[in-house]
Amino acid sequence: MSAVTTIETTKSREANADVTSQLHYWQGEFIGDAEAADRLTDLPGLVEQVLAEPLPTETVLSACDTLSAALGEAGNSVRDRLAGQLAASNGDLAEAEATLTELSAALARAALERKLRRELGGITPGRLTRPDARETVFEAWAPVGLLAHIAPGNAAAVAPLSVVEGLLAGNVNVLKTSSGDTPFALHLLAELAAADPTGALARRIVALRFPSARREWLGLMCAPADAIAVWGGEDAVASVAELAPPGCRLIEWGHKISFAYLTREAWQDPVTMAALAADVCRLDQQACSSPQVVYLDTEDADEVFAFAEGFAPFLAEATAAALAAGNRPGPALDAAEQAEITTTELLARLEQHLGLTKVVAAEDGTWRVLADTRPALTASPLHRSIWVKPLPARDIAATLRPMRRYLQTAAVGGGRADIARLSRALLTAGTLRVTPVGAMLDSYDGEPHDGVYALQRYSRRVSVQADDTFRTTGCLDDLVEAAPIPAPPTGPLLDKADVQRQLTSLAPEHAQLYFRSGGTTGAPALSVFTNNDYDTQMRAAAHGLLAAGFDPARDRAANLFYCGSMYGGFISFFSILERLNATQIPVAAGADHAAVAEALVTHRADTVFGMPSYLWQLFHSQSELLRSYGGIRKVFYGGEHFTPEQRRILTDTFGVEVIRSASYGSTDLGPLGYQCTHAEGSVHHVLTDLHTLEILDPQEDRPVSPGQPGRLVFTSRTRSSQRLERYQIGDLGRTVDGVCPCGSHAPRIELLGRYGDVVRVGTYFYHYRRFVEAAQEQLGYRGELQLVLSAGTAREQLTVRLDAEYASDPERARAAFLSAIPELGAAVTDEELLTCAVEVVDGRDLERTAGSGKLRTVIDLRAATSV
Secondary structure, three states: OOHHHHOOOHHHHHOOOOOOOOOEEEOOEEEOHHHHHHHHOOHHHHHHHHHOOOOOHHHHHHHHHHHHHHHOOOOOHHHHHHHHHHHOOOOOHHHHHHHHHHHHHHHOHHHHHHHHHHHHOOOOOOOOEOOOOOOOEEEEEEEOOEEEEEOOOOOOOHHHHHHHHHHHOOOEEEEEEOOOOOOHHHHHHHHHHHOOOOOOOHHHEEEEEOOOOOHHHHHHHHOOOOEEEEEEOHHHHHHHHOOOOOOOEEEEEEOOEEEEEEOHHHHOOHHHHHHHHHHHHHHHHOOOOOEEEEEEOOOOHHHHHHHHHHHHHHHHHHHHHHHHHOOOOOOOOOHHHHHHHHHHHHHHHHHHHHOOEEEEEOOOOOOEEEEEOOOOOOOOOOOOEEEEEEOOHHHHHHHHHHHHHHEEEEEEEOOHHHHHHHHHHHHHHOOOEEEEOOOOOOOOOOOOEOOEOHHHHOEEEEEEEOOHHHOOOOEHHHHOOOOOOOOOOOOOOEOHHHHHHHHHHOOHHHOOEEEEOOOOOOOOOEEEEOHHHHHHHHHHHHHHHHHOOOOOOOOEEEEOOOOEOOEOHHHHHHHHHHHOOOEEEOOOOOOOHHHHHHHHHHOOOOEEEEOHHHHHHHHHHOHHHHHHHOOOOEEEEOOOOOOHHHHHHHHHHHOOOEEEEOOEEEOOOEEEEEOOOOOOOOEEEEOOOOEEEEEEOOOOOOEOOOOOOEEEEEEEOOOOOOOOOOEEEEEEEEEEOOOOOOOOOOOEEEEEEEHHHEEEEOOEEEEHHHHHHHHHHHHOOOOOEEEEEEOOOOOEEEEEEEEOOOOOOHHHHHHHHHHHOHHHHHHHHHOOOEEEEEEEEOHHHOOEOOOOOOEOOEEEOHHHHOO
16 A cells, blocks of 8 residues: 555544534644634744744655645545545535545646746745856745735635645745635645654644634734735725735735637537536636636627527536536525525516516526626626626727726637737736636646736745855855755665666656767666756756856856767756856867867867867867967866876866866766865765765665765656656765865765776776776876776786877886786786786777767677677
8 A cells, every 4th residue: 555545644633633622723733712812822933933944845845746646546545534524515525526636636746846937937946046147146935934824715725725835935824714614624734744754844834714703813813924815805805904914915816707708700619608608617606717707709789699598508508417417406505695696687687678688597597698788897696607798809908907907717719810819908908817718717737826926926036145255156055054855765776777667658748858878888778858857957057067166157168068869968068058148159079179179269268068088189189279279277077087197287288277077967867966166086066956865885785884985876856757766877986074165065975986997807806997097107197098808718808908199018008007906917927817918009999989979998898709
């Protein structure tokens, strides 16, 4: 049984408490009236205490996604319990089930992430980052503080979803629902809090049920509020406004009127008529987006009356279907609602004698069409009551603009050109949203509500202006504390084969961007991203590049990574530099080194990005031109490392001032880490905004002690496509203790090479780096080095390939390796377990991967030669 099947904690069990004595939910527990009254007086202190603890967006997303899964699972105890509470008010279990299904979709991680991206620009809006990397100005979305919600009584999902929006913005939330409502909203929020093991959500939720007439409680709730979100008519909003303290942001979600507008083509179409009738019947017109009027593009009264007659059978059919689905014999109306319907219909029937109106209604009172020759917008008495009025397109603005503050949704029926023309006219008149007929009550993730983004209304945009000493800081928060990291998952480890198998089951919406690896460690592997995932990763890598010392305000960057054949190196750094608003010269790695060098000089590039092996070839093949130019100050590399001797040459011979890793990453996972200006060798900070890192023992699946080497295992937390949890990427590394001198609290690791860098030949294990170090120390060698393993005739053979430009005596080199690596010397001379040779070759003949241009450091031919 899955975890979501049984969200059973103390809090969720308390959700079943007797609601007659436990009316309110307060920070994780249900309490009665007396306790709530006492606690309300302490609300200001509670807010100050809770706001001191930042709320990570990930905490909200994770809990919402868990609850979403429970609500979407048939037979789940949470869903069944909440459905029963919803249906208790009107006995309509089908409507309750539909509401829970809608809530499940709204609370899903993908939906909330899309909402965050649309409304607040990203999935971590609370972090102080640089919107323009050329400036040391940091901006973020911050909570308003205490957000009070005065919820309506006619929409069960509104109250809890408003609180969720408040949580996404990081606020402390106090909710008031009507005492006449079911306790559904309170119990749904209790289940949400129960889905958060940290308790952070519970501390930010207070939900109370009491009548608006209890002004003392309403005053205590509003007095410390920084913002109040209120639903209702003008009187309700005015009543709450009287209690709002000075400077409090009043967020009005007032009553709105929606309508349909049909051209002649549309109103004669049976499909459009049926869709319109469905809109009228959904939720009995209780939603603000439900149609109350149908406008026809005509001024002919006879056409209006004829439409009413023709539309009535469609409305009758849709009403019968809606009532049957809800297992109800008819509308359950209170006296006031019935009186309004009766009065409206009676007045319309009286005006029929004047030729102004026509009424077509069901004998059992379940629906009615009220045709009226006067175009003025008129509110419907609802419960499947719809006005039909004439409104020529030329009169839209004059007729509707006076009512603009009340307009919300318009469903437009007509041809493509009609819809485009009428949409602009209706929006100009004050309408806030235009939909197709039949979709008035539908919405999409991140859709504005009543013309604004709710998350922006529930947040403050804040900024910090810093001086030039912060030019290498991408996120100000990293200088305060490490980003909170969820506990790593405990599932099975994944390898590349497991990841490749996942690709066969990806949904199309999760497979939008395809990359192939460079194939350094084997056949090129495919990796797939959504566009949003890719954008999130490129922005994180961009912040890392700032830390590495890249200055987008001053540097002129030449992108010399490889491109083509779906390899992502060039494209990724093009995207990173684009997001930094940097000056970029996208040359790409090319075989014509002279043309590339000429481009660098012509366009005054002072910074280059590329693979070390390619950059090393470029600098040396074009040594004369690049030395005379002398303008390359910074080199940012990826995929490989420069040796200390190569770094010295670039610095002393070519005048390069900065040589640093541009990013540590993989094709499957994207960027994993970054270097800062204080990083030495292969030390990198981990991009904890994107990933959780484990370091496991090389031989056993257990964590190593701090500082000990082990396998790097990453879990990506921001991927909506492939689920990459506990993915062992083939790298070795160890943690670096302490806070980095750069001031960032982001954890650091030292990369120790790949599993493939350690090879077994002749019973001994050898690390590729030992050969590189021996060549540098014993021979002063500064070129590239490649190991080739083959079966040989009598014993295995290890061949070391060196670049002829930097080595001329293979026998001297062989002797140096045998001396500097004792186990190699013993295996060759004493034990005769293998043979060792050194080949001096043209650097261009060293084998490289076709996609990335990386040097193949170890080539193992033993399997191929044994066949």
